[in-house]
Amino acid sequence: MPSADIPPKMRGLLLERFVEGKGEDDPYTLRSDIPFDASSLKPTDVVIRAAVAGVCHTDIMTVRGEMKRFLKEGLPIVPSHEPTGVIVALGSEAASEKSAPATGGKRPLKEGDRVGSLAHKEPCGQCEECKANRPKFCGNVSFLGISDKHGGLAEYLIADYRFVAQLPDEVSFETGAPLMCAGLTIYTAIKALQLEKGKHVCIVGAGALGHIGSQIAKSKRLRVSVLDARDAPLELCNSLRLKPDATYNCGKVDADDEQAVAAVVKAIGGEPDATIVTTDAIPAFKLAINITRKHGQMQVVGQPADPIPIPFYPLIFRDLRVTGSLLGNQQDLKELVDLVGREGIEVKTKTFKLDELPKLLGELHSPTFAGKAVVRVGEDQ
Ligand SMILES: [Zn+2]
Numbered sequence: 276m277p278s279a280d281i282p283p284k285m286r287g288l289l290l291e292r293f294v295e296g297k298g299e300d301d302p303y304t305l306r307s308d309i310p311f312d313a314s315s316l317k318p319t320d321v322v323i324r325a326a327v328a329g330v331c332h333t334d335i336m337t338v339r340g341e342m343k344r345f346l347k348e349g350l351p352i353v354p355s356h357e358p359t360g361v362i363v364a365l366g367s368e369a370a371s372e373k374s375a376p377a378t379g380g381k382r383p384l385k386e387g388d389r390v391g392s393l394a395h396k397e398p399c400g401q402c403e404e405c406k407a408n409r410p411k412f413c414g415n416v417s418f419l420g421i422s423d424k425h426g427g428l429a430e431y432l433i434a435d436y437r438f439v440a441q442l443p444d445e446v447s448f449e450t451g452a453p454l455m456c457a458g459l460t461i462y463t464a465i466k467a468l469q470l471e472k473g474k475h476v477c478i479v480g481a482g483a484l485g486h487i488g489s490q491i492a493k494s495k496r497l498r499v500s501v502l503d504a505r506d507a508p509l510e511l512c513n514s515l516r517l518k519p520d521a522t523y524n525c526g527k528v529d530a531d532d533e534q535a536v537a538a539v540v541k542a543i544g545g546e547p548d549a550t551i552v553t554t555d556a557i558p559a560f561k562l563a564i565n566i567t568r569k570h571g572q573m574q575v576v577g578q579p580a581d582p583i584p585i586p587f588y589p590l591i592f593r594d595l596r597v598t599g600s601l602l603g604n605q606q607d608l609k610e611l612v613d614l615v616g617r618e619g620i621e622v623k624t625k626t627f628k629l630d631e632l633p634k635l636l637g638e639l640h641s642p643t644f645a646g647k648a649v650v651r652v653g654e655d656q
Pocket residue numbers: 398399400401402403404405410413414415416
């Protein structure tokens with residue numbers, strides 16, 4: 276539709292103030308009068324009519340004010356950095372051949388395309404990171420729903436074509452939304468390990484990232500084990516077609532107890548070549564570093580509020596490497612979306628409505644919650 280036909284006010288959620296605690300206290304306001312201005316698009320803009328958007332741990336951190344150093348124009352903002360929907364208008368560059376990578380190189384983006392967008396938007400293009408094609412590390416890049424006023428939990432948003440991927444028909448909006456942050460983060464973390472077929476990766480934390488990552492790693496023909504302190508997410512992993520080779524409930528394991536650690540290693544079929552910690556539970560990091568094989572790697576994806584304890588002994592005497600992994604880029608997202616469609620990777624979601632966010636946030640922290648919470652924003656698509 277011509278951008279002049281996009282309504283100037285929209286229905287959606289707003290974060291208007293920071294809230295302490297876990298974020299269950301109804302931090303958002305549902306409004307029908309959120310201003311939306313698509314009258315003068317930048318060349319890189321993609322206007323998306325939202326369908327389904329994910330809710331992620333970083334949204335809770337945003338609610339608590341832990342991400343406020345990234346805010347571009349202050350509050351209010353529309354939350355969610357895992358948007359999907361249908362393109363309704365494009366800037367000039369977004370409609371040009373330059374956007375072909377978003378469609379796997381087949382053609383430029385166009386109105387009506389089903390897409391998802393990762394969080395990033397408008398990198399500066401001038402800094403060392405941008406020039407090296409690493410815009411996710413640009414100090415001036417914006418993040419949808421975190422630092423940019425546009426997020427996935429309102430009827431419309433403006434994304435940046437350089438971070439958008441087209442969704443193939445076999446990838447629904449419910450499956451696509453969690454790929455935009457949770458899925459992409461774990462995909463990139465696994466890819467960066469560069470493990471050969473048959474090598475053992477242990478994913479510590481079987482939540483939204485863990486259950487997707489376990490299947491991605493299996494599709495790459497790796498040996499996969501999954502640890503969690505809760506039964507429900509482990510059962511979910513075991514119910515999937517691409518299920519892990521081993522799962523173990525490590526809730527009662529003392530990571531300083533050598534015998535207990537040895538029992539975990541035995542249960543998962545030996546020391547993993549790499550561990551990926553997706554949770555923010557501090558004991559998980561201690562356990563992960565103690566089970567990782569000599570010369571192995573621990574990949575940090577979880578973002579705990581407290582410092583991660585790393586003793587010198589495993590670093591020096593077992594020659595471990597500890598690395599971090601941040602989201603991904605458009606190429607990674609395209610690869611992931613294709614992989615999910617091709618391999619039939621199952622993204623387990625529970626869908627809520629826009630007026631059910633307090634319920635969603637309450638359930639997210641329940642030990643019986645498994646999979647990924649998403650919100651259906653648009654009713655007609
Ligand atoms: Zn830059």
